[in-house]
Amino acid sequence: MNEHAHVPAPALTSEDAKHLTWLSWGHYAVAALTALIGCFPLIHFFVGVGMLSGQMGDAPAGMGVFFITIATALIGFFWSVAGVTAYAGKCLAERRKRTLCFVVAIIQAVFFQPFGAVLGILSILVLQRPGVKAAFEQAEHPVATRPLAF
Helix, strand or coil, rough: CCCCCCCCCCCHHHHHHHHHHHHHHHHHHHHHHHHHHHCHHCCCCHHHHHHHHCCCCCHHHHHHHHHHHHHHHHHHHHHHHHHHHHHHHHHHHHHCCCCHHHHHHHHHHHCCCCCHHEEEEEEEHHCCCHHHHHHHHHHHCCCCCCCCCC
């Protein structure tokens, strides 16, 4: 047998395609939940604004700045993670940027319990399938087609 014979890439099964669709939806749902959780520090933000404006009594101004700074950092973190998670969901649906999807799955699995853990683990398992790997590779590097000659 020829060592350099071309072995066809495994095809994406209908089950793999269905799982990628479900994972994409799951990423959108977890992104929305993460963005919602990121809204909770708004309470601290407005408390800090109240401290700075003097509406909270004799609260020190430094405490108001502290509240605003921490709240802004938390909001930015959660909303950034939500955005990247939603983008990973879009990439899963389009079968592109497998590495990004894999990294987001790991982050979700490690840091966002319990929904992110389930989503991340399932994403990692599906992204490791040979047919899924081939589908992402094919989407990233499509074979050039020759135009028809007339």
